[in-house]
Amino acid sequence: DGGITQSPKYLFRKEGQNVTLSCEQNLNHDAMYWYRQDPGQGLRLIYYSQIVNDFQKGDIAEGYSVSREKKESFPLTVTSAQKNPTAFYLCASSMLPVRPGDEQFFGPGTRLTVL
Amino acid sequence: GENVEQHPSTLSVQEGDSAVIKCTYSDSASNYFPWYKQELGKGPQLIIDIRSNVGEKKDQRIAVTLNKTAKHFSLHITETQPEDSAVYFCAASGPSGAGSYQLTFGKGTKLSVIP
Numbered sequence: 001d002g003g004i005t006q007s008p009k010y011l012f013r014k015e016g017q018n019v020t021l022s023c024e025q026n027l028n029h030d031a032m033y034w035y036r037q038d039p040g041q042g043l044r045l046i047y048y049s050q051i052v053n054d055f056q057k058g059d060i061a062e063g064y065s066v067s068r069e070k071k072e073s074f075p076l077t078v079t080s081a082q083k084n085p086t087a088f089y090l091c092a093s094s095m096l097p098v099r100p101g102d103e104q105f106f107g108p109g110t111r112l113t114v115l
Numbered sequence: 116g117e118n119v120e121q122h123p124s125t126l127s128v129q130e131g132d133s134a135v136i137k138c139t140y141s142d143s144a145s146n147y148f149p150w151y152k153q154e155l156g157k158g159p160q161l162i163i164d165i166r167s168n169v170g171e172k173k174d175q176r177i178a179v180t181l182n183k184t185a186k187h188f189s190l191h192i193t194e195t196q197p198e199d200s201a202v203y204f205c206a207a208s209g210p211s212g213a214g215s216y217q218l219t220f221g222k223g224t225k226l227s228v229i230p
Contacts, residue, residue, distance in 0.1 A: 004158075040124070042204060042220035043159070058217075059116075090158050103149070104218060106158030 003027065004107035006091050011112045013078070013085070021076045021110045023091035030096035032074035033104065036060060037088040046089075049074055050096060078112065086114045117142040117209045121221025128195050129229050136224045138205035139187040145209035148181060148188045149218070153202045162203075163190070195228045202226070 004025045013019045025032065031050050035043040045058030049068040063082025068074055074093075078085045088111050092104040118141040128134050140148075146167035151159035165172045165179045165188065172179050176195075181188040192199055205221040 040222065042119070042121075042222045043218075044220075045217060048217070092158075102216075103161050103164070106151075106160070108158050109156070 004091060004093055004105055006089075006107040006110050008110060009108065011110055013112065013114050015114055016080045018077055018079050019112065021078065021089055021091075021112070023074045023076065023107060024072055025074075025091075025093045025105075025107075026072060027093055027105060028071075029093035029105070030071065031094045031102075032068070033092040033094075034058075034064070034066065034074070034076045035090040035092065037090060037109075043090060046076065085112055087112060117145055117207055117217075117219040119205060119207050119219050119221045121205050121224060123224060124222065125225045125227070127227045127229060130195060130197060132195055134190075134192045134195050134199070134226055134228075136190045136203055136205070136226075137187060138189070138207075138221050139185075140207040140219075141186065142207070142209045143183075143186065145207040145219075147208035147216070148179070149206050149208070150179060150190050151204045151206065151220075153204065153223075155201075159204060192226075195226075197228050197230050200226055200228045 007022045033048040034046040044060050046064050047066040049055035065077045090109045091107040094102045094104045121138045149164035152162045153159040165181050176193045178191040202223045202225050204223050206218045208216045
């Protein structure tokens with residue numbers, strides 16, 4: 001059963017702690033993305049990666065870090081430098097080359113709450 | 116960069132009526148326009164998309180129209196059903212500085228279909 005999995009579904013973190021969100025895909029997609037979604041807002045791009053060992057900042061990268069050591073995995077770390085980390089985080093993937101018409105498939109999301 | 120405006124933010128219709136959601140975009144280089152449906156607590160799913168060389172596309176009860184001159188595109192849902200209730204996002208894909216294409220999303224429309 002192909003798709004994108006994100007874990008955990010709900011995550012609670014104390015202020016000042018780093019936390020890592022998992023994203024795995026078995027669609028054999030080269031490109032992967034992380035978006036942040038806040039209530040009443042669209043999806044804003046945090047980071048994206050087109051190939052292994054390479055990634056680029058999106059519109060709101062400050063306070064986040066990523067790695068892409070394997071094609072199937074693109075974990076996102078929310079660091080203590082992120083001032084307002086409570087949000088719904090969505091991972092997506094698409095085929096390469098990344099161009100108009102390459103559908104992005106989304107995972108089920110992780111809801112992060114900072115206590 | 117690209118800017119996508121989406122209206123209305125909320126929309127309530129009676130079951131069986133039509134629903135129309137409108138989006139405008141700013142970057143004339145954008146040439147791919149997908150629409151996503153997001154149910155509560157889930158990731159967005161692509162429902163229909165259109166490319167710049169096409170003016171209209173239909174898929175059963177869903178249609179999308181594109182006016183490149185005016186830089187706006189719309190989603191039309193006919194014969195609405197309660198299961199159409201969700202948040203709908205429009206997006207536009209244009210070239211990014213890294214030589215790839217990124218999706219820029221509207222802020223979403225919460226559609227409620229009243230039985």
